[in-house]
């Protein structure tokens with residue numbers, strides 16, 4: 001590490017967290033932190049302190065420690081202002097501890113079991129084929145984000161939640177606006193995102209009210225939640241919060257993985273060619289894409305409920321902890337030559353979906369969607385290429401979920 005890197009890392013440490021992630025790679029300072037200050041106290045943009053944990057083993061230790069809480073109502077929980085829009089106004093189970101958290105996981109898990117989501121595969125394949133047909137029939141270049149990355153996950157979410165066929169247009173547009181607010185100032189983007197969140201909450205409330213009145217609330221997730229509320233297991237408010245958090249958690253994540261995954265494959269033409277030749281390597285390549293990109297990089301927030309020692313440093317009770325999954329996934333001590341994208345490495349134990357009891361409930365669904373999308377793209381559009389230099393792409397550098405606003409492609 002050069003003197004200049006050390007000096008700039010030390011000065012970054014004095015700036016409020018989070019630090020801008022320029023494009024796909026993490027902020028440079030993470031590598032320095034892993035080596036020199038693996039557990040370090042920083043001040044967040046809102047003024048509250050929090051401890052950054054940057055090494056793979058330490059991140060795993062934090063995420064499996066029962067003395068660490070995910071409940072955002074605890075004093076000292078890392079500030080919302082620092083991680084941007086994370087749906088934290090709604091107390092969802094993402095930000096709960098057991099036993100409340102366990103209740104929701106139990107209620108929802110069956111919807112995301114591998115067998116259940118595999119049963120959706122043919123329908124997802126049809127959807128992806130239709131979506132790609134539409135892109136191929138349209139003008140060139142096309143914006144891959146609008147044409148494929150956004151509509152596929154929002155349509156799949158509308159199926160599993162139970163959005164009415166005739167409302168799908170509204171649902172897709174509003175879920176897209178939650179995070180994909182265009183290229184305005186951060187304030188303008190935040191205002192659009194809040195407006196989209198409000199109309200989505202209003203919509204889910206209306207839908208839940210209708211289901212309550214119906215003789216049979218239905219078998220989709222909304223129907224299951226309404227039934228659980230009728231039985232007194234959860235409150236009416238929880239029905240809406242849970243419907244909303246699933247939408248927030250399941251949409252932009254999969255959309256961004258689709259767009260940035262496609263970009264990364266196009267940037268590595270030899271590996272792309274190999275995948276085209278051997279599509280059986282696609283599942284392993286998806287794990288490597290998940291690790292390498294770690295798009296959900298500022299959502300995992302925790303607070304210590306007791307004094308805990310992590311990597312030789314004591315984090316006092318009541319102070320916030322940010323286990324940086326992006327840094328852990330780029331830790332050479334766990335993933336040799338971690339900065340390199342390599343579809344042949346075994347990346348399965350990455351933390352792109354988190355770790356421990358809050359590990360992403362939707363991961364089997366995300367994996368099926370990504371598999372169908374990449375497999376279909378490789379087969380059907382062998383000449384796919386970027387229509388603009390990477391330097392011109394605008395990354396969502398302010399967002400807790402990384403992505404690109406547009407991805408112009410041609411073929």
Ligand code: HEM
Nearest residue numbers: 093094249250253254257296300353354358360361362366
């Ligand atoms: C590639 C796509 C996705 C990525 C990278 C991703 C990432 C994550 C991460 C990192 C967490 C852990 C948060 C924490 O520990 O605090 C998480 C949790 C969660 N994800 Fe995902 N996710 C994806 C897709 C989905 C989908 C498709 C759904 C549902 C339709 C979903 C629903 C959830 C929910 C409900 C939680 C909270 C789980 C809990 O607290 O127990 N995610 N996700």
